[in-house]
Amino acid sequence: xxTSKSLHTATLRYxxxxxxxxxxxxxxxxxxxxxxxxxxxxxxxxxxxxxxGFVINYDNYEYDWSDKGREDQLESGLIVSHDxxxxxxxxxxxxxxxxxGRIEEFELYAxxxxxxxVLEIGDGIATIKDVGAVNYGEILLFDDGTRGMVQDIQRxxxxxxxxxxxxxxxxxxxxxxxxxxxxxxxxxxxxGRVVDALGAPLDGGPNxxxxxxxxxxxxxxxxxxxxxxxxxxxxxxxxxxTMFPIGRGQRELIIGDRQTGKTSIALDxxxxxxxxxxxxxxxxxGQKASTVAxxxxxxxxxxxxxxxxxxxxxxxxxxxLQYIAPYAGTAMAEYYMHRGQHALIIYDDLSKHAVxxxxxxxxxxxxxxxxxxxxxxxxxxxxxxxxxxxxxDELGGGSITALPIVETQAGDVSAYIPTNVISITDGQxxxxxDLFFEGMRPAVNVxxxxxxxxxxxxxxxxxxxxxxxxxxxxxxREMAVFTQFSxxxxxxxxxxxxxxxVLMELLKQRLGRPMPMTDxxxxxxxxxxxLLDSIPKDQVKLIQRRMLNxxxxxxxxxxxxxxxxxxxxxxxxxEILECAREYLKSPDAADEKLENEPY
Numbered sequence: 210x211x212t213s214k215s216l217h218t219a220t221l222r223y224x225x226x227x228x229x230x231x232x233x234x235x236x237x238x239x240x241x242x243x244x245x246x247x248x249x250x251x252x253x254x255x256x257x258x259x260x261x262g263f264v265i266n267y268d269n270y271e272y273d274w275s276d277k278g279r280e281d282q283l284e285s286g287l288i289v290s291h292d293x294x295x296x297x298x299x300x301x302x303x304x305x306x307x308x309x310g311r312i313e314e315f316e317l318y319a320x321x322x323x324x325x326x327v328l329e330i331g332d333g334i335a336t337i338k339d340v341g342a343v344n345y346g347e348i349l350l351f352d353d354g355t356r357g358m359v360q361d362i363q364r365x366x367x368x369x370x371x372x373x374x375x376x377x378x379x380x381x382x383x384x385x386x387x388x389x390x391x392x393x394x395x396x397x398x399x400x401g402r403v404v405d406a407l408g409a410p411l412d413g414g415p416n417x418x419x420x421x422x423x424x425x426x427x428x429x430x431x432x433x434x435x436x437x438x439x440x441x442x443x444x445x446x447x448x449x450x451t452m453f454p455i456g457r458g459q460r461e462l463i464i465g466d467r468q469t470g471k472t473s474i475a476l477d478x479x480x481x482x483x484x485x486x487x488x489x490x491x492x493x494x495g496q497k498a499s500t501v502a503x504x505x506x507x508x509x510x511x512x513x514x515x516x517x518x519x520x521x522x523x524x525x526x527x528x529x530l531q532y533i534a535p536y537a538g539t540a541m542a543e544y545y546m547h548r549g550q551h552a553l554i555i556y557d558d559l560s561k562h563a564v565x566x567x568x569x570x571x572x573x574x575x576x577x578x579x580x581x582x583x584x585x586x587x588x589x590x591x592x593x594x595x596x597x598x599x600x601x602d603e604l605g606g607g608s609i610t611a612l613p614i615v616e617t618q619a620g621d622v623s624a625y626i627p628t629n630v631i632s633i634t635d636g637q638x639x640x641x642x643d644l645f646f647e648g649m650r651p652a653v654n655v656x657x658x659x660x661x662x663x664x665x666x667x668x669x670x671x672x673x674x675x676x677x678x679x680x681x682x683x684x685x686r687e688m689a690v691f692t693q694f695s696x697x698x699x700x701x702x703x704x705x706x707x708x709x710x711v712l713m714e715l716l717k718q719r720l721g722r723p724m725p726m727t728d729x730x731x732x733x734x735x736x737x738x739x740l741l742d743s744i745p746k747d748q749v750k751l752i753q754r755r756m757l758n759x760x761x762x763x764x765x766x767x768x769x770x771x772x773x774x775x776x777x778x779x780x781x782x783x784e785i786l787e788c789a790r791e792y793l794k795s796p797d798a799a800d801e802k803l804e805n806e807p808y
Contacts, residue, residue, distance in 0.1 A: 217248045219267035222256035224275070228263060240267060269339040271324045271385075323386040325349070328366060330378050333527045334572045335369045337384050343367055346426050348387040353377030357384075358391045358529070361573045368573045370529035372407060390426065393537045394419030395544035400488065403505055403519040406534040411521060412505075423540040425533055429595035436601045438635075441666050442553065442610050445481030445723020446474060448653045448716040451733060452679045453638055456666025457487075457551050458599025458608040462630055464615045464622065465640030470651050471614045473720045474638065475555040476504065478612065480511045481723035482553060487610075488545045489517040490554045492538040494531050495561030498523050511721060531565035539596050542609045546598075549605030554597070558614035559590060563626050580625050587629050594633050622657065636660040650717060655682050668726060670777040674733040678712060685709020707742045714749035715741075727771040728757050734782055735789045752796055759792050 219240055221228065228236070233251055240249045249267065256264075262275040325340025335357060340349065347359045349369055355378060361368030371378070393408045396419045403412040410417060438456035455461045455478075463471045479489045491508075493501045501521045508514045518541060522534035535556050542552035556562070563586060570583035578584045590613075597611035615630050620642060622631065631637055636659045645652035664672045688705060692698060698706075715736055718724065724732075732753060735741060744752055761768055767784060771777075 218252050220252045221265050222254050222259050223263040224259040224261050269323050271322045325384040327380055327382040332572050333371050336366050338366045341386050346390045348391050350385045350387055351378050352383050390424050392422050392424040393540050395423050395541050396420030399518045401514045406522045406530040406537050425536040425540050430598045435598050438599050438662050439665050444478040447724050447729050451675045453658050453660040454666040456662045457610050459662050460594050460597050460611040460634040462613050462634040462637035464637050466617050466642045469640040469642050469645045477723045480513050487551045487553050490538045490542050491519045492535050492556050493521045494534050495524050528565040528568045546607035546609050549607045551608045553610045556613040558616055560616040591633050668775040670730045670775050673777045674730045676737040710746050711741045711749055727768045734785045738786050740789050756792055764788050
């Protein structure tokens with residue numbers, strides 16, 4: 210509690226030369242007018258820590274007329290001028306003359322800064338008093354240059370999470386209120402780069418030129434600002450594009466146990482967006498640096514980094530950076546959406562994100578709930594995923610498609626975090642460990658996976674060629690369980706089992722080999738026509754590869770029509786079936802030089 214004397218006394222600290230009586234009178238009048246208090250008086254003190262000039266403190270406000278304050282203000286002004294010029298002109302030749310003019314015209318003006326004091330510091334959390342009327346999510350600056358974000362507001366103090374090393378901060382350290390919310394720089398220069406959760410480069414490349422500054426927390430678009438999801442976002446994975454299609458603006462959860470191929474699906478989806486006008490953002494949360502490096506190398510091998518940004522908050526990074534990483538990535542995606550473009554964002558994974566937030570909440574003294582998570586853990590992910598949307602045409606028609614990843618334990622989708630995210634998203638792709646170890650990759654469980662957008666997110670060619678593949682697979686799996694110990698089967702059952710085995714083989718794909726829409730349509734038509742049912746199981750993928758290669762070399766007209774029209778009239782379906790029958794009469798003789806690896 211401040212004493213009555215401190216409420217009416219301002220402190221003026223100087224280095225060596227005290228202010229004159231006229232200066233003291235002028236400063237007192239300024240303070241009395243600024244704070245509407247005619248009783249304010251000045252207490253004059255010499256302070257060797259002040260580097261020339263003087264500093265005035267009143268209540269929790271500070272006016273800095275020192276040499277250090279002048280340097281900081283000049284440096285800040287030059288940085289702002291530099292960034293502003295490059296954003297507008299993208300020209301470095303004239304920037305030197307601009308900065309020279311700023312230096313010559315520089316004049317110190319001291320603004321009132323609200324100053325707080327650190328009460329406690331530890332585990333990446335600082336408790337601060339007397340910092341003023343700060344807002345939740347506001348940025349604070351500590352004496353050593355470390356930045357933090359207000360995450361907890363109490364009656365007499367605030368809790369701040371730190372974005373840097375806390376070793377330079379101790380009890381009694383000063384904190385300056387920045388009067389702006391946490392945000393990140395955005396722009397096209399981030400494409401092809403690996404950055405941390407604050408937007409700083411991690412790949413050793415040149416400095417990034419930002420175009421704008423977006424808050425990491427923004428309200429989600431309202432209902433009137435959205436439109437229904439109707440444009441497909443093709444993953445290149447046959448089992449997903451056929452049975453669980455994803456549309457631009459959709460939120461589709463990828464869920465499964467550890468090491469079941471969740472990240473592989475996300476990578477294939479990014480690789481398949483080449484030349485489709487979709488900007489991709491991959492957010493790595495709590496992963497090893499070696500894992501992120503391997504992922505970036507895979508994207509570079511497929512030339513996918515040119516339209517991708519990787520936001521990495523590694524396992525070695527503090528919990529606050531892991532907490533804000535997905536919000537920072539979403540802000541980058543919103544930059545493209547607001548420009549009428551399309552963005553795809555991968556959150557890998559939200560289980561680790563929830564653990565990081567749980568750590569912060571417990572350190573802030575919030576009461577634990579189920580599985581020790583705080584009570585607002587659902588809101589944590591809902592306010593993140595609701596920002597993914599398909600905007601209305603009036604707002605440019607841009608979109609953000611979100612593919613969050615959640616890890617389960619022993620396939621338990623009824624755990625706390627999985628059920629939360631399932632209820633927020635528009636469907637889920639469930640990867641089953643048993644299928645994965647049986648060699649079915651991607652190990653998509655047909656029964657537990659779903660897309661609530663459905664055929665609205667499919668091209669007509671895919672929709673018409675898919676047929677009853679999902680029902681056929683479900684019947685096959687059920688029948689395979691009942692007939693595994695039976696030796697006497699009727700012809701109909703044998704036929705269904707053979708057809709199901711062929712479908713299971715066709716749905717297998719290698720990592721990094723997304724399938725074009727034309728190849729998917731041809732494969733589905735031939736499979737649903739039963740033309741591959743008599744082929745031995747171990748020969749299905751080889752025949753598929755050779756047949757598709759033959760179509761591209763001998764039936765270019767069919768492939769071109771599918772690729773351009775994305776429509777499947779009955780005439781074209783019959784042509785594909787007739788060509789497939791022709792090929793299957795002598796598949797070995799028709800073998801061409803294979804240009805691609807098997808899918």
